Amino acid sequence: MKPFALHRASSPREAxxxxxxxxxxxxxxxxxxxxxxxxxxxxxxxxxxxINRIGLNAIEPTASGGLRIGAxxxxxxxxxxxxxxRDYAVLSRAIVAGASGQIRNKATTAGNxxxxxxxxxxxxxxxxxxxxxxxxxxxxxxxxxxHLAVIGGSEACIATHPSDMAVALRVLDAQVETVDAAGGxxxxxxxxxxxxxxxxxxxxxxxxGELVTAVNxxxxxxxxxxxxxxxxxxSYAFAxxxxxxxxxPDGRRLAxxxxxxxxxxxxxxxxxxxxxxxxxxxxxxxxxxxQKAYKLPLLRGALRGELDA
Amino acid sequence: xxxxxxxxxxxxxxxxxxGGLAGASLALPGSALAETRQYEALDVxxxxxxxxxxxxxxxxxxxxxxxxxxxGLIGTKxxxxxxxxxxxxxxxxxxxxxSCLTLAVLHEGDEVTTVEGLGSRxxxxxxxxxxxxxxxxQCGFCTPGQICSAIGMLDEVARGEPSHVSxxxxxxxxxxxEIRERMSGNLCRCGAYPNIVAAIREAAGEMxx
Numbered sequence: 001m002k003p004f005a006l007h008r009a010s011s012p013r014e015a016x017x018x019x020x021x022x023x024x025x026x027x028x029x030x031x032x033x034x035x036x037x038x039x040x041x042x043x044x045x046x047x048x049x050x051i052n053r054i055g056l057n058a059i060e061p062t063a064s065g066g067l068r069i070g071a072x073x074x075x076x077x078x079x080x081x082x083x084x085x086r087d088y089a090v091l092s093r094a095i096v097a098g099a100s101g102q103i104r105n106k107a108t109t110a111g112n113x114x115x116x117x118x119x120x121x122x123x124x125x126x127x128x129x130x131x132x133x134x135x136x137x138x139x140x141x142x143x144x145x146x147h148l149a150v151i152g153g154s155e156a157c158i159a160t161h162p163s164d165m166a167v168a169l170r171v172l173d174a175q176v177e178t179v180d181a182a183g184g185x186x187x188x189x190x191x192x193x194x195x196x197x198x199x200x201x202x203x204x205x206x207x208x209g210e211l212v213t214a215v216n217x218x219x220x221x222x223x224x225x226x227x228x229x230x231x232x233x234x235s236y237a238f239a240x241x242x243x244x245x246x247x248x249p250d251g252r253r254l255a256x257x258x259x260x261x262x263x264x265x266x267x268x269x270x271x272x273x274x275x276x277x278x279x280x281x282x283x284x285x286x287x288x289x290x291q292k293a294y295k296l297p298l299l300r301g302a303l304r305g306e307l308d309a
Numbered sequence: 310x311x312x313x314x315x316x317x318x319x320x321x322x323x324x325x326x327x328g329g330l331a332g333a334s335l336a337l338p339g340s341a342l343a344e345t346r347q348y349e350a351l352d353v354x355x356x357x358x359x360x361x362x363x364x365x366x367x368x369x370x371x372x373x374x375x376x377x378x379x380x381g382l383i384g385t386k387x388x389x390x391x392x393x394x395x396x397x398x399x400x401x402x403x404x405x406x407x408s409c410l411t412l413a414v415l416h417e418g419d420e421v422t423t424v425e426g427l428g429s430r431x432x433x434x435x436x437x438x439x440x441x442x443x444x445x446x447q448c449g450f451c452t453p454g455q456i457c458s459a460i461g462m463l464d465e466v467a468r469g470e471p472s473h474v475s476x477x478x479x480x481x482x483x484x485x486x487e488i489r490e491r492m493s494g495n496l497c498r499c500g501a502y503p504n505i506v507a508a509i510r511e512a513a514g515e516m517x518x
Contacts, residue, residue, distance in 0.1 A: 003348040006368040006414055032410045035371070036391050048368070050415055076404075080470040085478040096473045100494025101462055103392055105404045106411065235473065235493035 001038050008050045012211050015049050017181040020209035022047045027211060029072055030106040032099075033115040042116075042125065042132060056213055059083070065219035068177075071110035071212045075165065076101070078109060087220035090244050093227035094168035100236045110212035113166055113176065113193075114205070117159035117261075118238055120144055130156045131201040141289070147240065150288040150295050152260035157201030158289075160258055162238050166190065167257035168227060170265050171244040174217050178210035187216065194262035201261075223248015228302050229257070241299050245306060254278065254303070259286075259295060275303035351414045357382070358426030364413075372416060373397045373408035376423055384424040384453045388496070395495030398454040398461070399423050405461025407494075424453035427460070436460055436512045445508035447499035455495050459509045462491045463516065483513055 009015040009027075019025050024046030028034055037043035056070040059081050067088070069078060078084060079095035099107065116122065121129045121139040128136035140148055140158050148158045175187040188206065195203055229242040239258035246253045255265040269281035279300045288295060354363045357380060364379060373390075376382045376399070385408060388396030392410040399408045400422040408421075428434040436456045439445070446452045466483050474490045475481035488506050497505060 001369045004368065005349055006351060006412075008417075028412075028415070031412065031415065032392055032407070035410050035412065039390065048412075052415060076465070076470060080465075080468070082479075085471060089478055092471060092478050093473075096471055096475075100392075100395065101465065101491055102395060102398055102405050102407045102458065102494045103410070105461070106406045235490050 002041060002044045004045050004048050006048045006050060009054050012051075012054050012056065012179045012213050013181065013183050015051050015054060016179050016209060016211040018047065018049050019211060020181045025049055027051045029108040030074070030111050032103050032107045033111065037116060040123065040125065042123065051211070062216065067217040069109050069215045069217065071214055072108045074105060075099070075107045075109070075112055076104040078165075079104065088168075088172060088217060089225035090171060090227055090246060091165070091168040091217075093225065094164040094229075094242075094244055097227055097229045097239075097242070098164035109165075109215055112163050113169075113212065113215070115163060116204075118162045119148060119159040122159060131159055131197070131204075134200070134202045144291070145289050146291040146294070147238065147258070148292060149260050150286040150292050151283055152196050152262065152264060153287075154197045154199065154201070156199050157197035157261070159197070159201065159261055161194070161260070161262050163263070164227070164229060164239065164242060164257060167242055167244040167255050167263040169215060169217075170255035170263035171246060171253050172217055172221070174215050176207070176212055177214040177216055178207050179213050180210045185213075186210065190263060191265075197261050204261075221246050221248060221250070221253070223250070226306050228306050230298055230302055241295050241302060243299070243302055243306065247307070254282070256282070256299070259283075259299070275307050276300050279303060353414045353417050355413070355416050355418065356420045358422060366413060368412060368414045370413045371409050372399070372401075372411050372413045372421070375413040376408060376421070382423050382425050385457075386450055386453060388451070388454075393496075394451070394454075395458055396451050396454040398458040398495065400457055400461055403461070403464065405458050422457070424456055427456065434460070435515050436508070439508040439512035439515070440505070443504045443508035443511060444501070445505045446497070446501050451495060451497045451499075455492070455497070455505055458492060458495045459512070462488075463509070463513055465491070466513075483510075485510065 015027055026045040028048045029051050056072040058070045059073055060068045062068050075095050079092045085092045119140055121127045122132050127139040130138050138157055149160045170190050175189055176193045177187045179185055193205055223246045225246050227244050229239045231237040231239055241259055242257035244255045252270050254270055255263050266282045269278045272278045272281050348367050350365045351368050352365050373387055376385050385399055386396040388394035390409045392407040397407050397409040398405050401419050428437055436459050471478045471481045472487055472490050474486050485506055488509050
């Protein structure tokens with residue numbers, strides 16, 4: 001690991017100030033992804049800002065009947081929170097489908113949102129990767145791509161966002177709250193928080209030097225909540241495809257993981273009558289490589305399993 | 310807000326001049342300066358197996374390396390060093406984590422329990438006894454992590470935390486499929502899994518009795 005300085009922040013604004021001022025600064029909370037990447041020298045921060053003692057670890061009801069989840073709430077605590085289990089079951093289900101018990105005890109809400117792709121070429125410093133080293137090219141497009149994106153990618157990058165939690169947050173219309181160095185607070189829905197790769201896959205979010213402080217959920221949506229994850233082994237593996245869904249009196253909402261550079265939702269397909277037609281409509285623009293073509297029938301099968309349940 | 314701007318500048322100077330290399334480094338261009346930047350050792354205090362420890366360490370030291378290399382607690386094992394195998398599992402403030410995937414300096418004031426802190430020769434922890442009684446290992450390399458993980462896991466179940474295989478999110482019940490799912494962060498290269506599940510099942514019954 002490259003040497004770095006470590007500063008123990010005492011407030012969110014202080015952390016945001018340092019993130020803005022020092023180009024090589026990274027905030028660290030659980031560290032389960034950042035330290036992994038630092039050991040491989042994929043991330044080489046000059047300054048780590050320890051944000052573990054700045055609050056932001058509560059789950060609280062909001063005035064509008066929703067829920068405010070502090071950025072530093074651990075994944076395990078979020079999944080186990082009784083309101084989340086009862087009223088936002090898709091979120092509990094998605095979180096416990098990801099990682100391992102040890103990792104979920106450490107990983108935070110914001111860290112989960114900001115984790116990096118597990119594209120094998122992003123992780124392999126001996127190969128070109130536009131996300132890791134902008135302008136060097138994408139090794140995945142003509143390479144080992146069966147885990148990667150079928151939609152939303154570009155000629156520069158076909159990496160997927162690896163989070164399960166974020167797929168549930170997408171279906172729940174969550175808003176990400178941030179604070180900047182001047183104390184300005186912003187909220188962004190996930191499609192505005194994340195960026196598609198385009199020609200600049202190294203830019204993954206729009207929150208710049210701001211610090212994520214919370215994730216806000218709207219009031220609960222009634223209906224059957226589900227998270228179906230398909231993977232290469234029964235546990236502790238990233239999704240080949242996953243579907244977060246709520247089927248209720250107000251209709252059906254679906255979001256998809258393992259298929260795109262961000263948690264994917266296309267409301268226009270949700271009204272179709274059958275699982276096959278929903279997937280066909282939602283993924284009409286999909287351009288899978290031969291290695292990834294299996295993802296479309298897999299999505300159809302996974303969704304059939306839920307909608308016929 | 311006190312950002313301690315002066316303090317930060319001082320740190321920059323300190324970090325780039327510390328050590329024998331650095332006398333000349335101030336004269337180097339910015340990028341070279343960054344290359345030669347030294348870490349600033351930090352103080353950390355933690356309680357390990359009931360004993361208070363205070364150390365000044367390189368911030369890069371993982372909790373795992375602190376336990377093994379600084380404190381000589383070599384029961385905790387380094388397998389993959391990337392959080393994938395669980396051999397490094399310890400309990401921090403009662404919760405199981407991978408000690409390889411965290412920095413020791415992030416654990417100021419925390420209470421750490423390793424396999425050495427669970428029991429003694431004459432009075433093993435029920436999970437240690439159960440692993441022996443059920444042949445829950447062959448080479449034993451993953452065992453300290455398996456045992457610490459199982460202790461944390463059974464606490465999670467006792468607190469009602471759900472898992473991926475819980476039918477009812479609000480009332481999970483311990484079963485063999487639950488044990489297997491909840492222990493999936495601990496790999497066993499010898500494949501002792503059936504006996505590990507049996508050991509945990511037995512110990513869970515005894516600990517509840």
